[in-house]
Amino acid sequence: MSLRYHIFIILFICFTPLLHAQKKFLFDATKAEMASNADWVIDADQHNIGFNGSSAVVGNGNESNPQQFPTPDQSTVTSSTPETYWDGALSAWGIDLVKKGYEVETLPYDGKITYGDASNPQDLSNYDVFVVDEPNNTFSASEKTAILNFVKNGGGLCMISDHKGADRNNNGWDSPHVWNDLMQNNSVQTDPFGISFDYNWADYHPVTNIPNLPGNPVLHGEMGDVTEVAYYGATTMTLNPADNASVKGLVYQTGSSFGNDSVLVATATFGKGKVFAMSDSSPADDGSGDPNDRNLYNGWTHDANGNHERLIMNASIWLAGSTTTAVKKIQDPAENLVFITQSGSKFFLQTGKLTPKNNYHLIIFNLSGQKVDEINRVQGQHRYSIPLLSKTVYIYQLTDRNKMIKSGKFYF
Numbered sequence: 564m565s566l567r568y569h570i571f572i573i574l575f576i577c578f579t580p581l582l583h584a585q586k587k588f589l590f591d592a593t594k595a596e597m598a599s600n601a602d603w604v605i606d607a608d609q610h611n612i613g614f615n616g617s618s619a620v621v622g623n624g625n626e627s628n629p630q631q632f633p634t635p636d637q638s639t640v641t642s643s644t645p646e647t648y649w650d651g652a653l654s655a656w657g658i659d660l661v662k663k664g665y666e667v668e669t670l671p672y673d674g675k676i677t678y679g680d681a682s683n684p685q686d687l688s689n690y691d692v693f694v695v696d697e698p699n700n701t702f703s704a705s706e707k708t709a710i711l712n713f714v715k716n717g718g719g720l721c722m723i724s725d726h727k728g729a730d731r732n733n734n735g736w737d738s739p740h741v742w743n744d745l746m747q748n749n750s751v752q753t754d755p756f757g758i759s760f761d762y763n764w765a766d767y768h769p770v771t772n773i774p775n776l777p778g779n780p781v782l783h784g785e786m787g788d789v790t791e792v793a794y795y796g797a798t799t800m801t802l803n804p805a806d807n808a809s810v811k812g813l814v815y816q817t818g819s820s821f822g823n824d825s826v827l828v829a830t831a832t833f834g835k836g837k838v839f840a841m842s843d844s845s846p847a848d849d850g851s852g853d854p855n856d857r858n859l860y861n862g863w864t865h866d867a868n869g870n871h872e873r874l875i876m877n878a879s880i881w882l883a884g885s886t887t888t889a890v891k892k893i894q895d896p897a898e899n900l901v902f903i904t905q906s907g908s909k910f911f912l913q914t915g916k917l918t919p920k921n922n923y924h925l926i927i928f929n930l931s932g933q934k935v936d937e938i939n940r941v942q943g944q945h946r947y948s949i950p951l952l953s954k955t956v957y958i959y960q961l962t963d964r965n966k967m968i969k970s971g972k973f974y975f
Contacts, residue, residue, distance in 0.1 A: 586883045587666045589690040590629075590653065593674050594698035594741070595619065597627040598731035602852035602859060603696035603723075603844060605657030605667055606633035606649035610853055612672060614732040617700045619672040625855045627651065629669040631685070637661045638929060646849050646863075652856075653696065655849035655863045659876055665883065676702070678709035678716075692719040692882045697738045697844045699731045702745050711751040715834030719882025722840045723847060726764035726796045738844075739798050756831040756838045757807030760800055765816070767794040769867050770827070772815040781830060781839070782813055784877030789814075792827060792874060793866040797843030800826040807831050814874075828874070830881075839878040846871035928958045 596603040598614045613624020646655035657667045678687045730737040739760035769791045782789045802810045802823040814828035829840045850861030923941035
């Protein structure tokens, strides 16, 4: 059951990490995903980028220039918020993720793809899922290492390609080549996912060539069953189970043999992480976005009877490892815990065995920085009623005699 309807959030407050941190998605915009008539971003308030080969130049064009955080702020998204709340061809995807309790960000055109770099605030180690939709520039050697180690250590990677000849910025590379270069020419492992993108171009009407996999979390996940997929200008994939035995085809171009060829959607695991691969960008397109682009088309809900939204959201939930509803109650070793729970329509903060001599002070803010509630003396074994009226993200700060003890986020 969604956390929006049944809440039991546990936060470790005193010298312990959050029990359940909000899952975070990072959408890449460093590989010319905005060039020409592409607009694979969740939100952009400016359209002032031009592309000179593989380089993006601000003020020298009219392509999307997405910022790190979408606006209006995602804390203001509700269950009835339309995808047009944000301006990007992937805005429906982003809005859907926020409605499910996830946090979304964009890696801007001048951002860095790193893993384990503490100096980079958008280092991949700070995220659960990295989404790259139709990259037009190649990954550097260090970026390849970062992406593969991110997955190997538990991250989720969403790889979306497109048909041959989709070289949006005319630099000699299009997405099938970019992805294959990542997987075949890196210092971590050759063909780590057992997936290669074919170099072809085909228009497919809606297909129902889907294997019978009743327990598959992507085909039969939280968002519902996937029964068809429509592709318009796509490539296909070839699977290589000899290189990665976990690779699995989920949707096929034709036939019912469900082998290793003519694959449209595939998944794999690598190390502790997961990979979702799709051979066309059309299903993720919601038809909105850059007003300078003329070829945006709503494939998110218009095509395939809504199956694309179910497919991509099921994949997103699978890549993240769980939804934000998966909370386990674990006792703090020091028994100095604070948790928030629901009783009917009331929300309560329950404290654990706090040390009596300490003078704990708890403040709760919304993401706009407005104070929601304040408790001057947080006592052990005590229950406080708190006015958390909106189903959104909150920030808490716990201090002891004006010294910061712990701060973090929680969601309901």
